[in-house]
Amino acid sequence: xxxxxxxxxxxxxxxxxxxxxxxCMSGICGVVVRPGKCSAGLxxxxxxxxxTLRHGGRAPSTWYDERHGVALARLHxxxxxxxxxxxxxxxxxVLCLDGTLxxxxxxxxxxxxxxxxxxxxATLLLLSIAARGLQRTLNECDGDFALAVWDRQEHxxxxxxxxxxxxxxxxxxxxxxxxxxxGLASLHGYPGFQAPINRDALTLLxxxxxxxxxxxxxQGIFKVAAGCVVRLTLAVREAGALAHKDHAGGRRYWDARExxxxxxxxxxxxxxxxxxxxxxxxELVLHQAVSRRSPQEGTAAAFLSGGTDSSLVTAVLQSQxxxxxxxFTVGFDDPRHDEADWADQVAARLxxxxxxxxxxxxxxxxxxxxxxxxxxxxxxxxxxVPTLLASMLVAGRHxxxxxxxxxxxxxxxxxxxxxxxxxxxxxxxVPAPLRCLLRRWPAADPERARLGGWPALRSExxxxxxxxxxxxxxxxxxxxxxxxxxxxxxxxVFTDRARWLDAGEPADRVQYLDFLMxxxxxxxxxxxxxxxxxxxxxxSPLLDPAVARFAWSLPGGLxxxxxxxxxxxxxxxxxxxxxxxxxxxxxxFGPPVAAWLAGPLFPWANALLDEQRxxxxxxxxxxxxxxxxxxxxxxxxxxxxxxxxxxxxxAWLERHRCAIA
Numbered sequence: 001x002x003x004x005x006x007x008x009x010x011x012x013x014x015x016x017x018x019x020x021x022x023x024c025m026s027g028i029c030g031v032v033v034r035p036g037k038c039s040a041g042l043x044x045x046x047x048x049x050x051x052t053l054r055h056g057g058r059a060p061s062t063w064y065d066e067r068h069g070v071a072l073a074r075l076h077x078x079x080x081x082x083x084x085x086x087x088x089x090x091x092x093x094v095l096c097l098d099g100t101l102x103x104x105x106x107x108x109x110x111x112x113x114x115x116x117x118x119x120x121x122a123t124l125l126l127l128s129i130a131a132r133g134l135q136r137t138l139n140e141c142d143g144d145f146a147l148a149v150w151d152r153q154e155h156x157x158x159x160x161x162x163x164x165x166x167x168x169x170x171x172x173x174x175x176x177x178x179x180x181x182x183g184l185a186s187l188h189g190y191p192g193f194q195a196p197i198n199r200d201a202l203t204l205l206x207x208x209x210x211x212x213x214x215x216x217x218x219q220g221i222f223k224v225a226a227g228c229v230v231r232l233t234l235a236v237r238e239a240g241a242l243a244h245k246d247h248a249g250g251r252r253y254w255d256a257r258e259x260x261x262x263x264x265x266x267x268x269x270x271x272x273x274x275x276x277x278x279x280x281x282x283e284l285v286l287h288q289a290v291s292r293r294s295p296q297e298g299t300a301a302a303f304l305s306g307g308t309d310s311s312l313v314t315a316v317l318q319s320q321x322x323x324x325x326x327x328f329t330v331g332f333d334d335p336r337h338d339e340a341d342w343a344d345q346v347a348a349r350l351x352x353x354x355x356x357x358x359x360x361x362x363x364x365x366x367x368x369x370x371x372x373x374x375x376x377x378x379x380x381x382x383x384x385v386p387t388l389l390a391s392m393l394v395a396g397r398h399x400x401x402x403x404x405x406x407x408x409x410x411x412x413x414x415x416x417x418x419x420x421x422x423x424x425x426x427x428x429x430v431p432a433p434l435r436c437l438l439r440r441w442p443a444a445d446p447e448r449a450r451l452g453g454w455p456a457l458r459s460e461x462x463x464x465x466x467x468x469x470x471x472x473x474x475x476x477x478x479x480x481x482x483x484x485x486x487x488x489x490x491x492x493v494f495t496d497r498a499r500w501l502d503a504g505e506p507a508d509r510v511q512y513l514d515f516l517m518x519x520x521x522x523x524x525x526x527x528x529x530x531x532x533x534x535x536x537x538x539x540s541p542l543l544d545p546a547v548a549r550f551a552w553s554l555p556g557g558l559x560x561x562x563x564x565x566x567x568x569x570x571x572x573x574x575x576x577x578x579x580x581x582x583x584x585x586x587x588x589f590g591p592p593v594a595a596w597l598a599g600p601l602f603p604w605a606n607a608l609l610d611e612q613r614x615x616x617x618x619x620x621x622x623x624x625x626x627x628x629x630x631x632x633x634x635x636x637x638x639x640x641x642x643x644x645x646x647x648x649x650x651a652w653l654e655r656h657r658c659a660i661a
């Protein structure tokens with residue numbers, strides 16, 4: 001087998017924006033001026049916000065209504081023809097759209113009046129909105145998008161995100177003016193913008209490695225939640241951020257919990273007589289999903305890690321192409337983290353044109369330095385580094401790249417699921433009085449529970465549900481309010497029983513938590529920002545609604561069978577690859593962070609974690625952070641999982657300090 005093509009980067013990597021300030025921004029932004037406030041200078045204010053959308057000197061399209069103090073902007077699609085902002089034919093609605101529809105064929109059949117109009121997603125959406133309203137339009141649309149609609153008749157601004165959260169959308173207030181954009185950088189560009197750090201949201205960053213919607217790192221700024229629409233009337237805009245907190249994130253137009261309930265109820269009537277029937281059905285819906293996400297012009301590349309999900313998506317994509325598909329992977333110079341050889345073997349078997357790059361320690365510093373610009377608020381999934389590098393490999397050769405994201409969350413792919421289910425079952429056998437006693441006797445230091453022994457056992461025994469056991473699995477800091485000063489950790493779907501899935505088996509319940517939380521807030525945030533930094537669209541066929549409904553309708557014996565996670569995906573993949581490439585240990589895409597922090601990143605981390613600096617800034621318990629940093633440096637504890645979220649916040653704060661009140 002010939003050696004796969006390799007890339008060289010080292011210090012030779014060049015980001016698309018020379019000063020890196022605008023790497024993460026593309027898409028839409030806008031402002032609605034406070035009622036009664038003079039709209040003079042509105043074009044200049046929008047221009048300051050939309051400066052973050054410019055790449056290579058290309059100015060965004062804009063639309064103004066100075067009488068009502070409304071201004072919208074959108075960057076033109078790279079290689080696309082979208083002309084948003086657009087007005088509806090009736091003149092009532094103005095749409096600002098970023099992203100892609102995957103159900104445009106249905107809209108075309110119903111609403112297209114000419115071949116020209118049918119070419120643009122924004123035009124089709126406007127026709128649908130004018131005919132049947134925004135809510136029904138969103139109900140019937142699938143895609144990766146964020147949008148804003150100004151209703152000129154009712155003077156209402158609507159903001160919405162796609163069902164799973166593939167695209168971001170922030171909004172909030174600055175001195176009474178309502179701002180929105182696809183990243184905090186657009187809001188930071190508004191003249192005079194400053195907002196304090198949201199300490200409560202900071203605890204969520206330390207627990208999960210991301211800040212889930214509707215929260216953001218700055219007070220008064222919110223994120224539209226996945227599958228939600230926010231209606232900002234005149235009264236809501238006048239009331240401001242404090243009054244909006246209870247309604248932040250928006251109202252659901254698509255509800256994963258209801259979809260899962262319906263699919264679970266349908267299991268008894270699933271028309272599958274054998275396991276082979278289920279695999280056949282999966283193959284059909286996955287082929288359709290890949291086809292819907294393939295670009296109309298040109299070809300799509302694929303991220304290929306060599307794991308089940310990316311290999312299956314690549315196999316289907318290659319089967320639909322007459323020419324070899326371009327695939328890309330990133331490996332590490334640490335064999336304990338490197339899967340590049342597996343990806344090479346999969347690529348050779350599938351016949352793709354493969355490129356790989358081995359990320360070496362010497363390159364980590366350059367890439368990590370760019371993270372606060374690319375992720376516009378602190379984000380602490382360390383696999384963001386190889387994901388960024390993989391996006392850089394694709395950039396310039398393709399506009400669209402397929403990913404395997406969603407397979408774990410839909411097809412029982414995480415080993416943590418089974419651990420949570422097992423521990424919850426064991427817990428039920430422990431006498432209830434003992435469990436109640438342990439819950440009233442909290443651990444002196446919950447973080448030590450991650451190190452094993454009696455603290456870990458007590459922590460597990462104190463959990464009272466499979467949801468609580470799974471929260472222990474996904475938490476970086478188990479009690480982040482101990483290290484963030486002057487704060488209270490907000491409730492999430494993990495702790496709010498009213499939002500739990502009340503159907504199916506324990507496996508369904510933990511997968512629901514992951515789908516609702518980690519997918520849109522974590523995984524898709526990672527790949528979208530990395531791709532956007534390189535003007536690259538990332539698309540995830542496994543998150544197609546038809547694939548998701550099918551996965552949720554499957555009995556557990558088809559997703560976790562004979563001790564094998566993602567059983568049905570592997571059965572389908574076995575039609576394309578030999579078993580030795582399908583049934584192998586999973587390593588993941590995590591970089592050797594501990595080695596980086598002890599090596600090339602040590603000076604950077606040591607400066608950010610300086611105790612005097614932490615005391616001066618006043619966000620963290622400096623003594624506690626200093627202690628775990630010292631223990632890490634002395635090799636006594638593997639605290640890198642706890643340190644990375646703090647480092648990501650510190651690096652972001654250093655870069656964006658001018659926007660902090």
